[in-house]
Amino acid sequence: MAGPGAGVDSAAGASADPAAAAQSRRGLIGTLVVLAAIASILLVLLGALPAARSDPYTRSTLQLAGSEERGGQLFMINCAGCHGIAAQGLVGPNLHGVVGRKNDRQLIQQVVSGRTPPMPRFQPEPQAMADLLAYLHALA
């Protein structure tokens, strides 16, 4: 009982400076904790939620209303060779229900990035991309 109490007393009573030093260390640690928290929030926003860093192309595409009919025509010309004329899957996967697996930003990335060969990198105008999105949504 007396042991730990005495230890604390003698440490605190040794000098006023260690206490002040401990105080400023606590301030520094507090600052570092806050910085670490901010950094991890930023990492989550940038990494785990691609939605939070949409590029100008994606943003302007998402602002447009797409035409399902026009999207279907674009699909026949550009995509049906691999995904099938009814998007039922061929070389590329069946796209029915793809909107349940990928959100609009991920779908745009899929089309414009070229990150998943053999699917090529497409560069549709934002309106054409919006039309393709409308078509993919209509596939359900």
Ligand code: HEC
């Ligand atoms: C040369 C063949 C090819 C063409 C052309 C092509 N794709 Fe693909 N696509 C693929 C392949 C292969 C995959 C699977 C890629 C992977 O995930 O590894 C894929 C994947 C996808 C996916 C994701 C599917 C999923 O289940 O997550 C979407 C969406 C998609 N394609 C849309 C399109 C659209 C829209 C076009 C036309 C603008 C297109 N593709 C043209 C081959 C193609």
